[in-house]
Amino acid sequence: MSVDSKQINKLLGEHKIRPTKIRKAIAGLLFDGRDKHVSVDDVIALARARDVKTSVASVYNTLNQFAAAGLLRRIAVDGGRAFFDTNLSDHHHFYFEDEERLEDIPGNAIEISGLPKLPKGRQIKSVDVTIRL
Amino acid sequence: MSVDSKQINKLLGEHKIRPTKIRKAIAGLLFDGRDKHVSVDDVIALARARDVKTSVASVYNTLNQFAAAGLLRRIAVDGGRAFFDTNLSDHHHFYFEDEERLEDIPGNAIEISGLPKLPKGRQIKSVDVTIRL
DNA sequence: ATACTTTTTAGAATAATTCTAAATTGAGAA
DNA sequence: TTCTCAATTTAGAATTATTCTAAAAAGTAT
Ligand SMILES: [Mn+2]
Ligand SMILES: [Mn+2]
Ligand SMILES: [Zn+2]
Ligand SMILES: [Zn+2]
Numbered sequence: 531m532s533v534d535s536k537q538i539n540k541l542l543g544e545h546k547i548r549p550t551k552i553r554k555a556i557a558g559l560l561f562d563g564r565d566k567h568v569s570v571d572d573v574i575a576l577a578r579a580r581d582v583k584t585s586v587a588s589v590y591n592t593l594n595q596f597a598a599a600g601l602l603r604r605i606a607v608d609g610g611r612a613f614f615d616t617n618l619s620d621h622h623h624f625y626f627e628d629e630e631r632l633e634d635i636p637g638n639a640i641e642i643s644g645l646p647k648l649p650k651g652r653q654i655k656s657v658d659v660t661i662r663l
Numbered sequence: 664m665s666v667d668s669k670q671i672n673k674l675l676g677e678h679k680i681r682p683t684k685i686r687k688a689i690a691g692l693l694f695d696g697r698d699k700h701v702s703v704d705d706v707i708a709l710a711r712a713r714d715v716k717t718s719v720a721s722v723y724n725t726l727n728q729f730a731a732a733g734l735l736r737r738i739a740v741d742g743g744r745a746f747f748d749t750n751l752s753d754h755h756h757f758y759f760e761d762e763e764r765l766e767d768i769p770g771n772a773i774e775i776s777g778l779p780k781l782p783k784g785r786q787i788k789s790v791d792v793t794i795r796l
Numbered sequence: 797a798t799a800c801t802t803t804t805t806a807g808a809a810t811a812a813t814t815c816t817a818a819a820t821t822g823a824g825a826a
Numbered sequence: 827t828t829c830t831c832a833a834t835t836t837a838g839a840a841t842t843a844t845t846c847t848a849a850a851a852a853g854t855a856t
Contacts, residue, residue, distance in 0.1 A: 550821080550834065570812080585836045590813065608739045609843075611812060624781075627788065639779040646772040648757075648796065655760065655795040662788040663781065683803065683853075703843080718805045723844065742812075744843060 533558040545599040555582040556592045560602070565617035567605065567632035573614075607632060607660060622659035635661070666691040678732040688715040689725045693735070698750035700738065700765035706747075740765060740793060755792035768794070 538557045542549040559576045560566060568576070573589050576582075593614050596602040603615040607625050613632055622640050624633045640659055648654065671690045675682040692709045693699060701709070706722050709715075726747050729735040736748040740758050746765055755773050757766045773792055781787065 548822090548833075552835070587814085587837075588835055591835080594814095606739060606741045609742070609745050609812095612742050626782075626785075633782075635779050637779070639777040641776045642792065643774045643776065644772040645794070646768050646770070648794075649759075649766075652759075652796040658791075658793045658795065659775065660791045660793075661778070661781075662791065663785040681802075681853080685804070720806075720845085721804055724804080727845095742843095 533562050537561075541601070545596075545601055547595060547599055547601075552582070552584045552588050553592055553595075555580075555584070556589065557596070557601075560596075560614075560616050565615070565634055567613045567615050567623075567634075569611045569613055571611070605632065605658075623661070625660050625662050627662055635659075666695050670694075674734070678729075678734055680728060680732055680734075685715070685717045685721050686725055686728075688713075688717070689722065690729075690734075693729075693747075693749050698748075698767055700746045700748050700756075700767075702744045702746055704744070738765065738791075756794070758793050758795050760795055768792075 535554070535558075538554050538561065539549045541561060542553060542557060547553060555577065556573065559573065559580065559582070560568065570586070570589055570593065573593065574584075574586065577584055577589070593602060597604045597614060600618070603618060605613045605615050605623070607613060607623070608627075608630070615632070617634055621638070622635045624635060625631070626633065642657060642659070645657075668687070668691075671687050671694065672682045674694060675686060675690060680686060688710065689706065692706065692713065692715070693701065703719070703722055703726065706726065707719065710717055710722070726735060730737045730747060733751070736751060738746045738748050738756070740746060740756070741760075741763070748765070750767055754771070755768045757768060758764070759766065775790060775792070778790075
């Protein structure tokens with residue numbers, strides 16, 4: 531829960547992201563050891579709640595940079611807003627349609643078999659399973 | 664390929680959709696026996712190509728109504744635009760990221776096992792598998 | 797044809813996101 | 827330190843997808 535500034539610097543450094551003030555602040559909000567699925571608005575609200583002063587554009591910039599660097603995984607589940615997942619392990623999701631909320635499916639429960647042969651010259655980037663509830 | 668007007672009327676009737684002129688025209692563009700994954704812009708282009716005069720709002724209205732009635736399945740694969748799938752069978756998709764295009768995964772190849780127990784009081788609305796390439 | 801309801805439509809509005817270009821920050825050099 | 831310059835941040839404009847509004851057109855029933 532308490533986020534060590536050293537850890538954050540290390541994390542950003544390892545991903546070749548310059549540890550600026552707002553990047554560290556947003557990283558601190560997100561990487562607290564808990565798995566999260568946040569929208570841009572969630573992050574803006576988190577920032578406000580902790581008196582991190584920033585702009586909407588910077589939140590977009592930062593989340594996009596983190597996703598590009600592999601610090602976050604972007605998930606598109608419905609039209610409208612994107613979610614960013616702090617859980618980078620190979621896993622799948624429940625989507626609660628009425629709450630517009632994602633939740634990790636526990637463990638490595640799901641097995642997918644019978645993957646078809648791929649169109650030639652293609653390779654899998656990811657396999658996404660979403661169970662809508 | 665040639666779309667019988669009688670069939671279209673029957674199809675719409677069975678789904679309790681009044682067979683108006685533009686609904687029949689759009690149904691005719693979509694339900695030709697081939698499986699399709701179309702965006703709103705695709706439908707507008709198809710309509711233009713066949714001299715079906717309509718409006719953007721009507722295309723949205725019609726596709727949404729068809730989806731609500733179960734004549735189309737709406738698929739959200741990335742942010743941005745929605746796709747509407749004319750293939751109503753239980754199936755999954757390849758998504759070609761560079762082309763922003765969906766393709767059905769042939770047959771009932773994919774099997775999913777190890778579905779976790781659901782949060783209480785919930786039931787599955789759908790299980791969506793997307794293989795990104 | 798008349799009356800009434802539903803649909804269609806152009807354009808305005810909204811929402812999520814990206815872009816622009818100016819101000820600020822920050823890292824290294826002097 | 828102060829200077830320099832590139833990288834970052836930001837407010838607001840722009841873009842894109844979609845929905846809304848409210849007036850006109852079409853469809854249905856009498
Ligand atoms: Mn997945
Ligand atoms: Mn959008
Ligand atoms: Zn997750
Ligand atoms: Zn399909």
